[in-house]
Amino acid sequence: MKEDIKILYVDDELNNLISFKASLRNKYKIFLAENVGHAYDILRKHPDMRMVFSDQHMPEESGTAFFETLRKEFPNAIRILVTGYTGDLDAVVEAINRGNVFRYMKKPWKTEVLLRIIAEANQHYLASSLLAEKNRELERAYVELDKFAHSVSHDIRGPLAGIMSAAQLAKDIDNPDEIREILTIIGHSAERLDRYILNVHDYYSVRRGEFSISEIDFGALSNDLLEMYEASASSREVQFVIKLNIKEIFTSDETGLRLILTNLISNAFKYQKKKSDERLVEVVIEVNKGIATFLVKDTGIGIKEHYFSEIFNIFFRASLDEPGSGLGLYNVKSMVNKLGGSISVESEYGVGSIFKVELPSK
Template identity: 35%
Template sequence: MKSLTPNAIRILYLDDEQDNLNAFKATFRREFEIYTVQSVSEATRILQEIPVHIIIADQCMPYCSGVEFLGSIINRFPEPIRVLITGFIDSEVLIDAINSGQIYRFVRKPWDEMELRNTIYNAYDSYRTTQQLKQNVAELEKTNNELSRFIYSMSHDLRSPLMSIQGVIKLANLEQSVIDPNGYLDIIGQSVHKLDEYILKVIQYYQNSKAEVINESIRFESFINELLEEFKPQNLSIDFQIDIDQPVDFIGDTFHISVILNNLISNAIKYQRMDEVAQVVNIEVKVNAAKTVISIADNGIGILNEHLDQIFKLFFRAKNTRRSGSGIGLYIVKEAMNKIGGKISVKSAPNKGTRFDISIPNRRVEEMSLCV
């Protein structure tokens, strides 16, 4: 293999007629680094050894047409720009070339030197633009990952002093060692608790975005009850009504489903009406062979109708309540649903309550089909 010329445009030209290859090389050898071959096997070998920028192929060749060749290499060698040279353009060939070979441009045979030269330079510009775009995307992904790791690390570090403040406040209240007639300690405690909730949402957002989907068997009766054990102490007056119907096994991603349910149940508790005597949260689970449908409903303050198409957006906060949230929770829910291929809908009425319905595919069907 000959050494590569720095900054040269490298072209692979496949044609079964040697005269065409000789004419192309004689015309453009001073401008470009050219590799001419007469067979598909030779072309494939060159592509494996040399980072080619542009591939030019003749359409009419024995055993393999230009469209067939360009279509066959698209997955193994996606980066080179593909040009097809043909003596005729048939509509079916044109459609096939666009769909299977992703042809950049057609050049009529016999080719015009100026037209082909312009095609090559334009193709190379397209190649460089694509490569620059890939590099920019890679740099953005790297920066985004570094920023996410920084936020995750800082969130963990911030929780430690907050926990210390909460501990001191609880100790002071238990020992009654601080005279606080104006209730400043309670105000501080509430503010620390609110900040800690926000930090936990940031950590949850990071974990949700990075976690892979791992499917496993889920028994919803124990799964839901374990989740509620964490929530019940937050509001002892709430009546949790649970209805679970699971006649078949369910395979799904435990982590993402727990993220979804944690946020929805937390909101159902948080946005109860203070003047409601019978505060209720209904959780219904219906499992079948194809999917699980989970409904979480409350009789709380509800959501304004004009807000219903906004609530899943990042940092959106409803304005009909003094108990403002972080604006992250429902966004996390939506992202988690997308990861596991689920769907979510919401119905709500101010001062009557909110109902979220989620549908999650049962991956048990996929596992069964793999075993057949």
């Protein structure tokens, strides 16, 4: 039985209902209703009903009127009108116009004709569902494009304006100390631009979804991360620790893992409290029973609870204390999803955060 395909038949004649179910009971999940009220009860319990057949001539309401109302409440269900009257052409035309009926079928029906109509209706349902999903994806893409255009304007022009202003100012200064300060400003602006470009690169890497699955050497990966963040840890006076508990071989996309970890670790350094005697960024990596768990803990400024549901949205920033593109956590979430994993966060504002990522071995 094709359990995923549910079909409802509405008819006030019991013999027709029995015949319909007998023809299809071994192929589809069939629901029967003797009146419109019963039909709506069934539909509300099974909103994923794929097709609805209805007799045109029923005592309380015609099939045309039923489909007109049905179209509004359950627009995805494919509607098929059943009639036993040869002179019902006007009713069929009306049903097409008012109820957006896909097909009509004459009584008494032949099983092969019924099966062909269902197959055609199913193809129409699948094509319509695919088109609707593509339209939703297109709408999301337009929203992201609009946000991206705004982000480019702000996050690229801002640092560039800082660099140009500082360079113009340096032309009229001879004091070496002041020039060094200006060069520091230029350096910070250039770093902001570099981070933004890397985030955009990560964004499109995630969108392409090109993976290379291999065994992950967590020892080499942790050494690379320690070396990468050595300067940040020293300059910010942050203790950086990586702990490994690897019990078995783990395979995944190493570039994707690095994207996830570097974004989370960079944020952990970036949002450390400026006035604190104890500053810590700790990464714990465990592999057990085919699952790799990554914990990135920090003693930073934390995240307010009402932001938890938004921090992974594109261009969202929970804090404006530090410069950022709002792409980092969005890229992390997208990569985690593509690798078939999950991500969660625990945070106390003013105390720190713990990001937890779980990924299955590929």
